[in-house]
Amino acid sequence: MSNTLHLQDLYIYPVKSLGGIRxxxxxxxARGLRHDRRWLIVNERNQFMTQRQTAEMALLQVAPAHNGFIITHRNRPDLLPLFVPFEATPERSLFVTIWDDFVFAWRGELAADEWLSEALGCICRLVYMSDMAMRxxxxxxxxADAVVSFADAYPFLLIGQGSLDELNNRLTEPVPMNRFRPNLVFSGGLAHTEDTWQEFRIGDLSFRAVEACGRCVVTTINQNTAHKNPETLRTLASYRTLGGKVMFGQNVTGPGYGQLQIGDELTVVTYK
Structure with missing residues (x-):
């Protein structure tokens, strides 16, 4: 494995827990990569929905479009593609719950609510986090002034390709990186080398690895079929358990502004 570190992949997930865009x-x-997890699906009680409880969300693919993105259902060609703009308007608003946070949000279009309710088989709404919302x-x-989108807790998730390669060497059925939903994937270095970093740079931008990311049942869900295979999490747990949690990847904070592109060099500045 090369000791030279480079940014291999960049991903955004416009809607939390739906498909990503490379x-x-x-x-x-300020909240991470532009357009990442600014939209959220909530249930009829305005509580956030993810693949943890609704594995069928994996079947909703997201593709880029002009000034927005298109959502399609892998198994429902009868559902015409749904266009969603990157930003909503403040015409309708509400408060939603995500983990322990109570967040002000703007409502999406009623047509999107109807489409998603049909696709997921339950009443749900699509909501948007504006720049006015403070999370x-x-x-x-x-x-103290750092903010985050509808991501679980941090602006960025970083994973090394070597870490996934190490896991796949232990699995009977290798899994792709989309099981772990990173924003930043780098090549080079040993497996889990990111666990040792504290301050690092991508290009000339400074980042900080805050803490390891605890993993959940989403890692067991095939993103093409929504079927679960417990082997992924069980295998990870066999060698990546710390403090009762299964760890994979690093939660990261960043500079709040700047540009990244695939191929940028990573440089570790300080170690934990």
């Missing part, structure tokens, strides 16, 4: 270059904003990153570990 980019050649991306703009960094702080845990201030005990981060600057």
């Amino acid at each position: 980019l050649q270059e991306a703009t960094i904003e 702080p990153v845990d201030p005990e570990l981060n600057p």
Whole structure:
């Protein structure tokens, strides 16, 4: 494995827990990569929905479109593609719950609510996090003014390709990186070398690896079929358990602005 580290892949997930889009270059904003997890699906009680409880969300693919994206259902050709703009308007608003946070959000189009309710077989709504919404990153570990989108807790998730290769060497059925939903994937270095980093740079931009990412049942869900295979999480748990949690990848905070592109060099500045 090469000791030279480079940014191999960039991903955004416009809707939390739906399919991702691989980019050649991306703009960094205060909450992470531009357009990443700014949309969220909530149930009729305005509580966030993910593949943890609704594995069928894996069947909703996302593709880029002009000033927005298109959602399609892998197994339902009768559902015409749904276009969603990258940003909503403040015409209708509500408060939604994501983990322990109570967040102000704008409603999407009623047509999107109807499409998603039909696709997922339950009443749900599509909501958007505007720049007005304040969802702080845990201030005990981060600057007090750091904010995050509808991602679980941090602006970025970083994983090394070597870490996935190590896992796949232990699995009877190798899995792709989309099981782990990273924003930043790098090549080079040993498996799980990212666990040892503290401060690092991508190009000339500074990032900080805050803590390892605890993994859940989503890692067992085939993103093409929505079928679960417990081997992935069980195998990870056999060699990646720390403090009762299964760890894979690093939660990361960033500079709040800048540009990234595939091929950028990574440089580790300090270690934990």
